[in-house]
Amino acid sequence: MRKLAAALVVSLLPAVSFAAYPDRPIKLIVPWSAGGDTDVIYRVFAPLMQKELGGTIVVTNVGGASGTKGAKEAKDSPADGYTIFAIHDSIHSTYHTGVADVSYADFEPLCLVSSTPSIVTASPKTPWADMKALLADAKARPEQITVGATLGSTSHFFPAMVARAAGVKFKYVSYEGTAARMNALLGGHIDLAESNLTQKGKADAGQLKFLAVASNQRNPEIPSVPTLKELGIDVEYAVNRGLVAPKGTPPAVLAKLRAACGVAAKDPSIAEAFKKQGTLVRYLDEIAYGRFFKTNDDETVEVARELGMLKR
Amino acid sequence: MFELLWQGLVGLMALKYLAPLALGTLIGVVGGALPGVTITMTIIIVLPFTFGLDPLQGLAAMTGVYVGGSAGGLVTATLLGIPGTPSSVATTFDGFPMARKGEPGRAMWLGVWASFCGGMLGGLFLIFATGPLATFALEFGPWEFFSLFILALSMVAGLVGDSLLKGLLSGALGLVVTVLGNDPILGAPRLTLGIEFLEGGIPFLPVLIGVFAFAQIMGDVERMGRARRAAQAVDRTLSLAVSHAKVLMEILRRPFLLLWTSFIGVVIGVLPAIGGSAANMMAYDQAKKLSRHPERFGTGTPEGIVASESANNANVGGSLVTIMAFGIPGDAVTAVMLGALTIHGIQSGPLFISQHPKIAYGIFAAYLLAHPIMVLVIALGARWMLRIVTVPKAALFPVVLVLCTVGAYALGNAMSTVYVLLIFGLGGYGMVKAGIPLAPFILGVILGDQIETNLVRAVMTDADPWLFVTRPISGMLLAASVASVALALWQHRRVRRRAPADAGEGADF
Amino acid sequence: MLGRDGLAGLAVAAASLVLYWLTLGLQGNPLVPIGPGFYPRLVLGLTAALGLALAASDWLARRRAPRAPAAAGSAPNYLLVAAAFGVFFAYTLALPTLGFRVATFAFVAALNALLDPPRRARQWLRVVLLALGATVAAWLIFEHYLTVLLPRGRWTDF
Structure with missing residues (x-):
């Protein structure tokens, strides 16, 4: 009887999770709406991780306010391993431009999962045949070529970095989300925008123009598109996505999550699934990921300062 | 295109999609038939169920609800003389007299087959017009979208309710809701009133659910307890047997009427946020004006039933066109569908068909298939439905409110959206009590952020404010909105002069 | 004397003006040519004006024809x-x-x-x-x- 009572007491204490972790569903917060690039990536990734963990992972979309709403919720969740967060490069820019108070330092890194190289994309209604023509035109008409971007986020930082490296100036117009930007490009309401390989179909159909890719080497999917480096513009840019847990999560739990993440990232089916999303698998373990966060953050501060957007 | 449509139809035949579609249609017919439960409410109830489904499953269910609901109202309208939804009000005018004259089967089936024909004509429009309109919509820059939204708001403000002033005020109040919390461009907090969760802005679905569900339910609650109406006695011996061929001929013998009233339905559907309740009244009015025997209207003439029911189902097709081509909701029902799309991360708009052909053609197919399913559901279930109609509201309301709460909660996985639901529930009930129409308010909430975003985009793209007027499409749209306000002003004045009647309390679309 | 509409109109106008006043402290961002307060002020100005217009039209209507209170039917519960x-x-x-x-x-x-x-x-x-x-x-x-x-x-x- 006493044993039974003790068992009851133990089972009623949720914080004391000596029982095998995980014993209930893990909430993976994706700070963007479902169906977006991040969401699609983790809907493929989570099942593999959960196979390794032996528990369920529920992908939960908490979108809004440039991805900072979900970040806030993740930060404020109990650090028990039952909440993990799908982080994205924008965490740095939203922090330093003062959009939100959450920074990468509020979390424990688990692993870096993917990297999506950015592509300079132009409207079909623009006259430029290639990147050179665009830059010549931009020099002739400073601050007149319009770029659609989620202000303060990666799609704004990337063209700004290109402009800085090439010594030109663009005019930025707020178009939040890839879908809105592609609509505007197609209708010719903006001239340029950042996109990635998910838009390859439209580029092939002549509805968009890929001018240059920001990766280190040409991409085999689009061999005719030059890299920015080839053109003498020293910019390499990709959107990186990884997983983190709230600060203070017990080390034993972190170790389990990290191991599962590593196994999932090395699964051959992931590379194939990500390729459909125009994304590359880029696995870094927690130590390398921690360093990556630091350099990425420093770079963001640099760029934000030059853009005049640095608030802290 | 036909290949895609065919693939859509075949794909939808899979049990995975057919089951939600058939269930949705069934729920729609029942919800439509229940007096006091509107299509909007039915779709709100169905919303949380779609979160866990794949996008097309969810949309198939919702399309089913929409089609089923537009037809379901006619069962109660013809057999009991009570409109099941506001979109079948005009059906009672002739449907009930015909049923009382001893032809309940003819009355009901005239309505069902008219719904079917009207719906199919609406479907033709849906399939052929969506693509070209979407291509046209690509030409819309920020200036044009801004002007289009202004036109939508001013039209709704002028059309619903008894006062243009209150309509405009309602729409403007909806815009105020979107101003609170943060600005849509940089997400910077503004007017948060010190409330932390407001910093993310107020999501529109909980507002919509709260306003409609509570306005409707509390409106019924206030009449409960005092004068409890005896449950409608249903004549179990009622014979609904009828020759379907004869009824169908009766409709098809009047091709002009059918085409014209369906056309009215479609046009009203395309225009933002007017909805089925206007479509059936307008079509009935037109049928009466065009008839050689206007005096027979109201005594049980088939034309009246055909006009009303073909229009409200054709209206569904029209609304779907607007949501798919322009990404703006034709009424509250499509607003919820739009919400369901965004939950699944799908942006509806000019690129919707080309980016998501599977879903777009799936919706077409669901719309087409929902009609025969609707006929089947009514054929099998009309008699039971009359019994369901008498389900006590005391049992219905708590369950509906639980579903609304689940829907609101699941949107953000947080309690804050449930509080939004409660606050706007109170607000919606208050607005009904103050005689302020709800439709413009909701449209304002839905369009507010987009109006601001497009305004800012326009200014960021080109600082010249005259472009709103000088760009041809934008200028035309703005002129039309001025004209619609002027027209509403003139109409309201005329009505007031003719009959200084008391204000009614229209609570729904 | 004001009725239901008039009071509602005045309440809306008052609330709008308070919110309008709150927008005045909003800081702009050099990236966006019109600040975050521009559109709210537009909308709140509109609601304030419409609220006042509603109150005024109610007042005028009542002065012209003072309406008797609505007939007491079954009062809502x-x-x-x-x-x-x-x-x-x-x-x-x-x-x-x-x-x-x-x-x-x-x-x-x-x-x-x-x-x-x-x-x-x-x-x-x-x-x-x-x-x-x-x-x-x-x-x-x-x-x-x-x-x-x-x-x-x-x-x-x-």
Whole structure:
């Protein structure tokens, strides 16, 4: 009887999770709406991780306010391993431009999962045949070529970095989300925008123009598109996505999550699934990921300062 | 295109999609038939169920609800003389007299087959017009979208309710809701009133659910307890047997009427946020004006039933066109569908068909298939439905409110959206009590952020404010909105002069 | 003298002006040519004007033809409406503390009992069965079949 009572007491204490972790569903917060690039990536990734963990992972979309709403919720969740967060490069820019108070330092890194190289994309209604023509035109008409971007986020930082490296100036117009930007490009309401390989179909159909890719080497999917480096513009840019847990999560739990993440990232089916999303698998373990966060953050501060957007 | 449509139809035949579609249609017919439960409410109830489904499953269910609901109202309208939804009000005018004259089967089936024909004509429009309109919509820059939204708001403000002033005020109040919390461009907090969760802005679905569900339910609650109406006695011996061929001929013998009233339905559907309740009244009015025997209207003439029911189902097709081509909701029902799309991360708009052909053609197919399913559901279930109609509201309301709460909660996985639901529930009930129409308010909430975003985009793209007027499409749209306000002003004045009647309390679309 | 419309109009105008005043302190951002306060001021100015217009038209109409109070038909049962809102309010408080299952059971039972007061034991049984059925069905469908996570109770962890 006493044993039974003790068992009851133990089972009623949720914080004391000596029982095998995980014993209930893990909430993976994706700070963007479902169906977006991040969401699609983790809907493929989570099942593999959960196979390794032996528990369920529920992908939960908490979108809004440039991805900072979900970040806030993740930060404020109990650090028990039952909440993990799908982080994205924008965490740095939203922090330093003062959009939100959450920074990468509020979390424990688990692993870096993917990297999506950015592509300079132009409207079909623009006259430029290639990147050179665009830059010549931009020099002739400073601050007149319009770029659609989620202000303060990666799609704004990337063209700004290109402009800085090439010594030109663009005019930025707020178009939040890839879908809105592609609509505007197609209708010719903006001239340029950042996109990635998910838009390859439209580029092939002549509805968009890929001018240059920001990766280190040409991409085999689009061999005719030059890299920015080839053109003498020293910019390499990709959107990186990884997983983190709230600060203070017990080390034993972190170790389990990290191991599962590593196994999932090395699964051959992931590379194939990500390729459909125009994304590359880029696995870094927690130590390398921690360093990556630091350099990425420093770079963001640099760029934000030059853009005049640095608030802290 | 036909290949895609065919693939859509075949794909939808899979049990995975057919089951939600058939269930949705069934729920729609029942919800439509229940007096006091509107299509909007039915779709709100169905919303949380779609979160866990794949996008097309969810949309198939919702399309089913929409089609089923537009037809379901006619069962109660013809057999009991009570409109099941506001979109079948005009059906009672002739449907009930015909049923009382001893032809309940003819009355009901005239309505069902008219719904079917009207719906199919609406479907033709849906399939052929969506693509070209979407291509046209690509030409819309920020200036044009801004002007289009202004036109939508001013039209709704002028059309619903008894006062243009209150309509405009309602729409403007909806815009105020979107101003609170943060600005849509940089997400910077503004007017948060010190409330932390407001910093993310107020999501529109909980507002919509709260306003409609509570306005409707509390409106019924206030009449409960005092004068409890005896449950409608249903004549179990009622014979609904009828020759379907004869009824169908009766409709098809009047091709002009059918085409014209369906056309009215479609046009009203395309225009933002007017909805089925206007479509059936307008079509009935037109049928009466065009008839050689206007005096027979109201005594049980088939034309009246055909006009009303073909229009409200054709209206569904029209609304779907607007949501798919322009990404703006034709009424509250499509607003919820739009919400369901965004939950699944799908942006509806000019690129919707080309980016998501599977879903777009799936919706077409669901719309087409929902009609025969609707006929089947009514054929099998009309008699039971009359019994369901008498389900006590005391049992219905708590369950509906639980579903609304689940829907609101699941949107953000947080309690804050449930509080939004409660606050706007109170607000919606208050607005009904103050005689302020709800439709413009909701449209304002839905369009507010987009109006601001497009305004800012326009200014960021080109600082010249005259472009709103000088760009041809934008200028035309703005002129039309001025004209619609002027027209509403003139109409309201005329009505007031003719009959200084008391204000009614229209609570729904 | 002002009526329902007039008072509503004045309330809207007053609230708009307060919010308008709050927008004046908003800081712009060099990236966006028109600041975050521009559009809110536009909208709030509009609501303020419309609210005042509503109050004015009400006042004018009343001066022209003072309307008798509406004929007393069956007065709406506002007490019941207030009680129903109260029960829902309690539900929103109970959800995060007691958890979905406990709170929903209590809410459905309470609202059903409020709207259709049970007198005999049989009717009480009906209330309990309805609440139990609705709760179990909602839980099973959403949490298990559709994987929509519902609130757990902070106090009950259930």
